[in-house]
Amino acid sequence: EVQLVESGGGLVKSGGSLRLSCAASGFTFSNAWMNWVRQAPGKGLEWVGRIKSKTDGGTTDYTAPVKGRFTFSRDDSKNTLYLQMNSLKTEDTAVYYCATDYCTSTTCYFNYWGQGALVTVSS
């Protein structure tokens, strides 16, 4: 059974930093492309970005609002995905989900999701 468990959420002041973790099990983590999706309170889903598997280059893609502030990393030996968030803004307040995706040459979708971690940024 695939499981994704986020941790590390909490309250942080504007300008501060926080690191989220996503512990994965039930699948071959090292082969997976991993994503972060966030949801501000009462709002819709926003894709934050992805990190590809090391065999696919381990490259990262970020949505524009977080470029230069957020960094994805992974430790395949620990089956864990990380999201380092720096220079946090109040608009980064959201539930952050990690998710696996299934991608072909023409599409990508998210087949498994964690339960989410709440990040609250105060002014």
Add this chain to the structure above:
Amino acid sequence: SYVLTQPPSVSVAPGQTARITCGGDNFGSKSVHWYQQKPGQAPVLVVYDDSDRPSGIPERFFGSNSGNTATLTISRVEAGDEADYYCQVWDSSSDLVVFGGGTKLTVL
């Protein structure tokens, strides 16, 4: 950037059919995926590649994609279908993922 447009809300009586639309440019060249999200829960994939269902998703959930509009159709709607529904595509030109704004389905 690529934009997906969904109606904010759809209401339907139990037993009736709900149709939730998702609009975008050049949809014919993209595969559309749909997620159901109930309050306080993570999203769940209910339709992928326009019309395929993951295992465990009832046949009452049906997806279609024609022209510039994709539609999630839920037949014989039940109270338990009340949720937010999001469409999603992968924009190949930018290699980025895009979600629609979401539609709140209310079962009257």
